[in-house]
Amino acid sequence: MKNKIIDLIVNSVDALGRDEISDLIEIPPKPELGDFAFPCFRLAKTMHKAPQMIAADIKSAIENSADASFLDEIQVQGAYLNFFIKKDIFVKSMVEAAFDENFGSSDIGKEKTVCIDYSSPNVAKNFHVGHLRTTIIGNSLYKIYSKLGYNVVRINHLGDWGTQFGKLIVAYKAWGNEETVKKDGVAELMKLYVKFHEEAEKNPSLNDEARAWFAKMEQGDEEALKIWQWFKDISLIEYKRTYDLLGMDFDYYLGESFYRDKTDDIVKKISDAGLLKDSEGAKIVDLEEYNMAPCLILKNDGSSIYATRDLAAIFYRKETYNFVKCLYVTGQEQKLHFAQVFKVVELLGNEWAKDALVHIPYGLVSLEGAKLSTRSGNIIYAEDILLEAISKIKEIIEEKNPDLPDKDETAKKIGVGAVLFNDLYNQRIKDVSFKWEKLLNFDGETGPYVQYTYARCASILRKLDNYTPSTDIDYSVLTDPDSMELLKEISRFPKVISDAAEKYEPSVVARFAVDMAQAFNKFYNANRINVDDENLRNSRASLVYITKKTIKDAMLLLGIDCPEQM
Ligand code: ARG
Numbered sequence: 139m140k141n142k143i144i145d146l147i148v149n150s151v152d153a154l155g156r157d158e159i160s161d162l163i164e165i166p167p168k169p170e171l172g173d174f175a176f177p178c179f180r181l182a183k184t185m186h187k188a189p190q191m192i193a194a195d196i197k198s199a200i201e202n203s204a205d206a207s208f209l210d211e212i213q214v215q216g217a218y219l220n221f222f223i224k225k226d227i228f229v230k231s232m233v234e235a236a237f238d239e240n241f242g243s244s245d246i247g248k249e250k251t252v253c254i255d256y257s258s259p260n261v262a263k264n265f266h267v268g269h270l271r272t273t274i275i276g277n278s279l280y281k282i283y284s285k286l287g288y289n290v291v292r293i294n295h296l297g298d299w300g301t302q303f304g305k306l307i308v309a310y311k312a313w314g315n316e317e318t319v320k321k322d323g324v325a326e327l328m329k330l331y332v333k334f335h336e337e338a339e340k341n342p343s344l345n346d347e348a349r350a351w352f353a354k355m356e357q358g359d360e361e362a363l364k365i366w367q368w369f370k371d372i373s374l375i376e377y378k379r380t381y382d383l384l385g386m387d388f389d390y391y392l393g394e395s396f397y398r399d400k401t402d403d404i405v406k407k408i409s410d411a412g413l414l415k416d417s418e419g420a421k422i423v424d425l426e427e428y429n430m431a432p433c434l435i436l437k438n439d440g441s442s443i444y445a446t447r448d449l450a451a452i453f454y455r456k457e458t459y460n461f462v463k464c465l466y467v468t469g470q471e472q473k474l475h476f477a478q479v480f481k482v483v484e485l486l487g488n489e490w491a492k493d494a495l496v497h498i499p500y501g502l503v504s505l506e507g508a509k510l511s512t513r514s515g516n517i518i519y520a521e522d523i524l525l526e527a528i529s530k531i532k533e534i535i536e537e538k539n540p541d542l543p544d545k546d547e548t549a550k551k552i553g554v555g556a557v558l559f560n561d562l563y564n565q566r567i568k569d570v571s572f573k574w575e576k577l578l579n580f581d582g583e584t585g586p587y588v589q590y591t592y593a594r595c596a597s598i599l600r601k602l603d604n605y606t607p608s609t610d611i612d613y614s615v616l617t618d619p620d621s622m623e624l625l626k627e628i629s630r631f632p633k634v635i636s637d638a639a640e641k642y643e644p645s646v647v648a649r650f651a652v653d654m655a656q657a658f659n660k661f662y663n664a665n666r667i668n669v670d671d672e673n674l675r676n677s678r679a680s681l682v683y684i685t686k687k688t689i690k691d692a693m694l695l696l697g698i699d700c701p702e703q704m
Contacts, residue, residue, distance in 0.1 A: 139231050150199035153184045172220030189217035225617040232625045236684040237609050242631045247288030251459050256467040260297030261373045262327040265380050267503040270520040274561045276467040277386045278644035281695045291459050296393030303366050304352030309334040323372050380521045397450035401442040404449045423482050433478035448479045463494050470499035498642045501569040528553035548701045555698040559585025563648045583652045591655035592700040595686035611677040620661040627657040628688050651692045658685045
């Protein structure tokens with residue numbers, strides 16, 4: 139419908155092209171203002187005429203055109219042209235669009251690759267709530283970009299290299315043993331790490347030992363690498379348990395260690411470009427001109443660091459995947475790090491870095507008010523949060539609906555979904571507060587609320603005899619305000635997806651899911667579905683059907699599955 143309106147406007151004004159007109163067209167906030175509106179301020183500037191007069195001219199030009207038969211009316215209100223589409227035609231076009239299997243999909247990303255670097259926990263450390271956020275946001279961006287036709291490469295840039303492993307090896311050899319590490323996994327490795335720092339306070343020479351072990355790792359020492367690999371394997375087993383609970387996966391686990399033999403090349407590149415500077419024995423790239431602290435490339439002992447490996451990773455990825463964009467989802471505290479690294483890539487003569495490399499920061503998780511059972515001390519594991527959410531939901535199910543089939547599977551979908559939704563509902567840069575009462579609420583702006591609405595749609599459709607989803611229905615009976623409002627909400631889906639992608643903002647989709655659920659519940663309160671009049675019944679059922687389908691697709695973009703019954 140929007141395209142048809144653009145056609146009409148294109149034929150009536152010379153001063154603007156299709157794309158500009160398309161960008162200007164608005165969906166009015168109130169039905170009294172029509173289904174689409176076109177503001178004439180922009181034209182007023184180029185045409186040196188009052189916008190009201192321009193609107194009136196366009197109106198009469200369009201009214202004389204034969205192609206305008208789908209319109210009920212055009213009104214000039216102030217500087218706006220408001221278009222009212224014949225209701226049944228409008229309803230038909232919206233229902234048919236939403237019925238399409240690929241509703242919301244597009245091919246704007248065809249043959250383009252986007253790399254997403256996310257999750258990326260640090261080996262031998264626990265997978266905590268911060269890593270849960272990058273995992274959830276990164277996964278949602280993966281779904282959103284895939285829906286738009288992009289080829290998405292999901293990369294887990296594990297923190298699996300660096301001096302901390304030298305410390306761990308020293309600690310393990312001094313105070314650890316194989317059995318306890320096998321039994322307690324990451325928790326034991328974390329204890330050893332803490333122990334190292336306590337002991338190194340008293341005996342600083344331990345730091346030299348640690349450096350020596352890391353140097354051995356860098357030189358390929360067999361013993362050092364064997365212990366390191368073992369720590370890594372143990373950590374990955376735990377991380378993968380969390381990924382399984384989330385139902386998420388990666389294309390590559392290429393951690394920092396993967397780039398250890400690729401950093402020399404980077405240093406050479408930087409040096410050849412005349413950008414490498416000495417600074418108290420270390421090597422840096424000076425970024426003062428760009429109002430940034432220098433980017434450290436090599437420490438004074440000659441070893442590479444986090445930034446060096448990130449530089450190597452960028453060139454490796456550009457060569458291997460030829461991405462149009464490479465997205466990095468991490469906490470805001472890494473803002474400067476990425477700004478520096480991206481700048482260095484650009485200074486090496488890569489103009490593409492400006493648009494293609496994007497840091498996607500997010501806010502903190504505050505656990506105030508949430509009583510979480512923790513394994514030890516105050517360390518909060520993402521896995522424990524997910525398991526606790528699932529078990530709380532299971533309790534609710536046992537109490538309210540003990541006969542539900544697949545109770546465990548359903549509790550998992552709702553519990554995990556609740557945590558994900560809570561994380562994605564607000565703009566990612568905002569801090570997330572974690573309150574069980576809030577996020578597990580079946581009423582309000584929550585995952586369970588949207589899932590419950592979905593299950594309600596499923597139940598309505600299950601109870602109808604002889605209904606097969608079809609667009610072969612009477613559209614004129616779906617023109618009441620609540621049905622129209624719901625349909626308009628559903629119609630926003632494709633735009634919602636492209637907005638979310640453009641802003642790297644899954645919250646746009648999460649908000650849409652809540653808006654849809656609310657519009658559906660309003661429609662459902664006003665309209666009975668299972669009425670005797672078959673014509674009416676089937677038409678309303680088709681509306682329920684596309685609501686159900688669109689809610690499911692929206693939630694899948696957030697990484698959340700919807701149970702058919704709850
Ligand atoms: N391991 C890092 C951390 O936990 C995140 C890595 C992000 N990705 C990157 N290419 N630097 O903070």
